[in-house]
Amino acid sequence: MNVRRLIPTAALAGALALAAPALTACSGTPSAGAADGRLAVTASFYPMQFLAEQIGGDRVQVASLTKPGVEPHDLEITPKQTAQLGESDVVLYLKGLQPAVDEAVAQAGVKDTVDAATLTKLDAHGPGGHDHEGAHGEEAGHSEEAGHSEGDGHSHGEAGGDPHVWLDPSKYAEIAKGVGAALEKADPGHAADYRKNTDELVGKLTALDTEFKDGLKNTATRTFITTHAAFGYLAERYGLDQEGISGVDPESEPSPARMKELQERAKKENVTTVFFETLASDKTAKSLAADSGLKTDVLDPLEGITDKSQGADYFEVMRSNLKNLQKALGAK
Structure with a gap:
């Protein structure tokens, strides 16, 4: 950043x-x-x-x-x-x-x-998003005990918390x-x-929370790949596994080793889709998808609404995200 x-x-x-x-x-x-x-x-x-x-x-x-x-x-x-x-x-x-x-x-x-x-608890999420401390039922407050984001080389939020x-x-x-x-x-x-x-x-x-819970309850795979690791809280909430090409900062460039790791992970976890977003470059996502024989689709981190957004406000875009996740994960 x-x-x-x-x-x-x-x-x-x-x-x-x-x-x-x-x-x-x-x-x-x-x-x-x-x-x-x-x-x-x-x-x-x-x-x-x-x-x-x-x-x-x-x-x-x-x-x-x-x-x-x-x-x-x-x-x-x-x-x-x-x-x-x-x-x-x-x-x-x-x-x-x-x-x-x-x-x-x-x-x-x-x-x-x-x-x-x-006003809520921040957790640490790296590109793999495996930190599950304080995922549910925590009292609102600073996350000063949260660890630093793993692997992306940037500190976000209070004490490294994902914002x-x-x-x-x-x-x-x-x-x-x-x-x-x-x-x-x-x-x-x-x-x-x-x-x-x-x-x-x-x-x-x-x-909306109930819609996501019900809509993602039964899926063929629980893993999704996205451009930057903005979806750690969403993944944590609904029992999914986020794999970010870059970390929580969309500007950080993935290493060749990380790209290879994602290709292997995609094969192992039967991943079908690499998600990109509307406000950041889709070049790396499309490159990974082409190299891995995967599809691409939009997963919007909702950091802004433009005429390219799949919806006019927070709720419409979140429901588009749910629909795209269901399709990519093989929801039943």
């Missing part, structure tokens, strides 16, 4: 904060405060934006730091975004996923800042509850609305 430092621009930031007009969520720039009395919420990337929109409803004005189509791991923050971030009422982000965001949030000093990594928690609907529901509580605290006058919306969203996520 390229960790890019932010340039201190206090004078410029002050001028921009005064001059910049309020911006909408689709601009990819945080709002400079909601002029119509709504809560101004800035989200770091799509999974946080979706929670804010679902729970906040028409009581909030939501903006995302990550534009559609941008790979979130690579996001650079502009001085303009940093200045306007400081005028948000609430900031939602996931510490450890986007270093530039972590630094900007620290600089902004917003009172109501929510780190999603503190891709939203791909497990049950963990995403835990985060939703924390986000709902934060919005209630920031805007107590509309607490009942936030609570109602949170309960509805958690209900939908619980139903």
Whole structure:
């Protein structure tokens, strides 16, 4: 991952904060405060934006730091975004996923800042995703005891924890509850609305969890190969075995030995499909598939929604992921 430092621009930031007009969520720039009395919420990337929109409803004005189509791991923050971030009422982000965001949030000093990594337990997942500590029933909190990701050479999240928690609907529901509580605290006058919306969203996520459990209960194989190891929590939740070509960072290049290992694993486990995603290069996945005589398909880590996504929102894309997994794993 390229960790890019932010340039201190206090004078410029002050001028921009005064001059910049309020911006909408689709601009990819945080709002400079909601002029119509709504809560101004800035989200770091799509999974946080979706929670804010679902729970906040028409009581909030939501903006995302990550534009559609941008790979979130690579996001650079502009001085303009940093200045306007400081005028948000609430900031939602996931510490450890986007270093530039972590630094900007620290600089902004917003009172109501929510780190999603503190709302559920993070585990360590490497390319093989075999760490199963704390998979179920854990109390929400930091995963400071979690080990480092094996084999990918990058540290993610708190103490090396894998940050891709939203791909497990049950963990995403835990985060939703924390986000709902934060919005209630920031805007107590509309607490009942936030609570109602949170309960509805958690209900939908619980139903989605059941769909995945039932849909992946009986399959011909339990192993799937994907471009980057973003699906450790999903695999853990539903008893699958994720094999990532690269680690949890999509930029890390697999070694020739890793590619050979995956070819052997695919043969041994009767793997049919190599998955690639919409925001990262599919070159390595297609190369592995061609060398191994396998098919390719999409498994979307839902780090952003574009016109190439197999669905218009979190639930639609997750159901597309389920359908593609069922097909690849030979669900019965």
